[in-house]
Amino acid sequence: MPSLQTARRIANAKTNNAKTLGQIYKEESDFLMEETWDNSIASKTCYIYDHFHDDFFIDEHGITRSLAEGMTYENTNKTKIDAKFIIKSYQSMDKDQVEYYLMFRPSQPVRFNEGDDLYYYETDFRKRYSATFPIGLWVDLPDDRGVYHKWLICRNEPANQFPKYLILPANYELMWVEKNNEKRIKRRMWCVLRQQMSYTSGVYVDRVFGHTDNQNKLILPMNSITEKFWYTDDDSKNMRVIVSALMENPTVWKITKCESASPLGLQKLTLYTNFFNEHTDYVNLETGEMYANYFDSEIAPTDPSTPTTPPSSITARISASTSTIKVGGSYKNLTVNLFNDSNEDITTEYADTTFTWTCSVDNEDWTDKVIWRAGTEYNQKKVKFPNDSSVIGKILSVKCKIVKDDLSIESEILPLELTE
Known part of the structure; x- marks a missing residue:
């Protein structure tokens, strides 16, 4: 039996980064999981995002909404991610929705640096709410027919190998x-x-x-x-x-x-x-x-995601990926489209016209205070809001004026909530 002095010397000896058998087995398991990932019937191409990076659209009533199923991704704000969809049970004793699980590739990072698509999780979830990735994010999963559905990641299930995350459908x-x-x-x-x-x-x-x-x-x-x-x-x-x-x-x-x-x-x-x-x-x-409580005040409710329709035979509507804009954040892409009485898109007929963009906060003109950039197309514009925390929670109202042959068309107001 070694002396106490010898035992201490052995315990403090450098291992030259030698690995335990458990660590070696884990690396081998991760490697095999990566190599066989696409062969599994449970593996799917998914899209992960928070509420503000959802894909919004304007419905036939002029209301800005997002979808819970049937989404497409030709032009999306969401981040593609590989995952496996795991069904743990098919019945529930309390007659509620049964629980399902999601598992990411072993190589999937769970922390992000500035420039990463999911870096906003570090500031909006981890720093602000002390959350652990990916709790609080939405994920779009395809079913057996390839139709995508929205799910919420609700809890993590720690494991020595291949941790899983409980998900529930948006219903x-x-x-x-x-x-x-x-x-x-x-x-x-x-x-x-x-x-x-x-x-x-x-x-x-x-x-x-x-x-x-x-x-x-x-x-x-x-x-x-x-x-x-x-x-x-x-x-x-x-x-x-x-x-x-x-x-x-x-x-x-x-x-x-x-x-x-x-x-x-x-x-x-x-x-x-x-x-x-x-x-x-x-x-x-x-x-x-x-x-509920829609009429409990003399103040008429405003909706930062719902434009109002101007009285004109030709209407112009501004759209954006989300109904918010970050104070001191990155550029927000804006697109204006024009429609005739039959609600047909006639934007291409105004390709050679003048598009003038303006904005305001609480009826105060902010056109020269924000930063504008030209968009990719003639009917697009990029806007960046300065780092002024005094306006957080207020609404930035964006308008576009289109002039053609001395005919002026005022767009509907696009309200964007100013967030931190």
């Missing part, structure tokens, strides 16, 4: 009214609707009153928009949302709990049954919009 587009001082902003975002585990009869009766007793849970990615959900100790003043099929009298819920730390990177909302109020709540069966 409801939530719409709500955000209060920001005197402003009220219409919001909409895809989320995961889950059943709250409860075996009640649906009716609660105490010594005096009886009322419905149903619960639900919503899971959204944590970001500068969803962090503004709230509830109070006064149950009658809690924030209300509509979670329902589209109908004249939809089901309304009040938020009774917000969970932002289990895990970090997600916003979990617990909802409790409330009642539809035809005097304050808004439903539009044609556009599919449903907002």
Whole structure:
């Protein structure tokens, strides 16, 4: 048996970076997984992104939206990533959506440097919310027919080899009214609707009153928009949302709990049954919009993602990849298109005309304060907002004036929320 002095000398001896058998086996396993990756039936080409790097489009009602299925990627803000889709079970005891898992290539980085496509995770998720990659990100997965669907990455499952991540499908587009001082902003975002585990009869009766007793849970990615959900100790003043099929009298819920730390990177909302109020709540069966507390103020709600239609036979609409722009961030690409009375795109007829871009914040002209650059096409422009934190949370209103043969066409206003 060696002496204590000899044992200490052996323990402190340099190993010249020698590896244990476990480390060698892990490297060999990673190598085999990489080499056989494309041969697996579970391997898929996916796209990963946060809410602000989603691909938005303007629907037939002029509302800016994103898709939960059937996406295409000819021109996308999302980042391509290789993953395996793993089905852990096909049934659930609580009758809720079963859990699925995602696994990345062993060589997939989980931390990013400036210049990487996913560098925004370091600043927007890890630094701000102490989240762990890839919690809080959306991922588009193709099914067996090649149709892509939106999923939310909700939790990591640590392992010595090949860690996995729990994912749940986006199954409801939530719409709500955000209060920001005197402003009220219409919001909409895809989320995961889950059943709250409860075996009640649906009716609660105490010594005096009886009322419905149903619960639900919503899971959204944590970001500068969803962090503004709230509830109070006064149950009658809690924030209300509509979670329902589209109908004249939809089901309304009040938020009774917000969970932002289990895990970090997600916003979990617990909802409790409330009642539809035809005097304050808004439903539009044609556009599919449903907002609780829409009419509870004299201030008309504004929507930074919804342009308004000018009274003209020819309309001009500005589009952007997202409805936000970062203060002191990179350039935002803007595109203006023109449409006739039949909603046919006639932009090419204005290729030789003059396009003049302007912008404002709170009715103050900011055209000369922002930085403009020419776009790739004649109807495109790039704009960069200076590093002025005093305007964070406000709306940058962008307009474009098109002049042809002494005929002037004013575009719809594109509202972009100023974020940090």
